Amino acid sequence: MxxxxxxxxxxxxxxxxxxxxxxxxxxIPRKGKxxxxxxxxxxxxxxxxxxxxxxRFENSDQQSEKLRLFEQIADMLAIHTMIExxxxxxxxxxxxxxxxLAEAYDEHKEVKKLLLHAMKSTSAPGFDGLVAAIRGGxxxxxxxxxxxxxxxxxxxxxxxxxxxxxxxxxxxxxELRKKGxxxxxxxxxxxxxxx
Numbered sequence: 001m002x003x004x005x006x007x008x009x010x011x012x013x014x015x016x017x018x019x020x021x022x023x024x025x026x027x028i029p030r031k032g033k034x035x036x037x038x039x040x041x042x043x044x045x046x047x048x049x050x051x052x053x054x055x056r057f058e059n060s061d062q063q064s065e066k067l068r069l070f071e072q073i074a075d076m077l078a079i080h081t082m083i084e085x086x087x088x089x090x091x092x093x094x095x096x097x098x099x100x101l102a103e104a105y106d107e108h109k110e111v112k113k114l115l116l117h118a119m120k121s122t123s124a125p126g127f128d129g130l131v132a133a134i135r136g137g138x139x140x141x142x143x144x145x146x147x148x149x150x151x152x153x154x155x156x157x158x159x160x161x162x163x164x165x166x167x168x169x170x171x172x173x174x175e176l177r178k179k180g181x182x183x184x185x186x187x188x189x190x191x192x193x194x195x
Contacts, residue, residue, distance in 0.1 A: 037166065038159060038162035038163050038165070038166050039087075039091075039162045039163075039165035040150050042166050042169050043080075043084065043088065043145070043150075043169070044146065044150075046080050047142045047145075047146070049076060050077060050080065050138065051142075053069055053072055053073045053076065054073060054131075054138075056069050057069040057131060058132075066131075067122055073131075074115055074119060074183035074186075075177075075182045076182075077112075077115060077138070078115075078176075078183045078185060079172075079177065079182045081108045081111070081186075081191075082185070082191045083168075083169045083172045083176075084108070085105070085108065085190045086191040087172065088169065089101050091157065091161070092149065092153045092157070094156055096152055096156065097149060097156065100144070100149040101149070103144060104141065104145060104149060107137065107140065107141040107144070108141070111137045111138055111141065112186050112187070112188055113188065114130060114137060115134060115183070115186055116186060117130060118130040119183060
């Protein structure tokens, strides 16, 4: 066991040994007020879930709780980036989205670099600052996606296509949650879409 981050704090398990939240821990609604939720609804919902975890992290004064929340954040970000890169971004590819997608992939890479660094630095001074940097990069990415990319995709793909993509995102999300420890699969190389 690794030592805790502060004097008097209980020892912590090394990052990677704790399981990610069990499947269904973050229930994904299937229907919204206007019927079946689509891929954009799912991704926006995940953005909100991740931001709520960051809020809880920032409001916690217990290092063990912060570590647990960071692991949840890292697992959710790993899953979110993988499903976007494998299913959503390829489906959204068009002449009108090329620049937005290139920027999205670059932003994913930067957030993943910070995540990998933070995962190795959970007991180091400045850990909270690393998590804040991850959040800052993520907030920029979310803003770009939700204000630039998503409206373009909504015009590019019809409701049925977005619902079909939602099914793929749901399936992959649940598979990764069931495996556990999604953060251990973070790669700086984007996840490839099926050929």
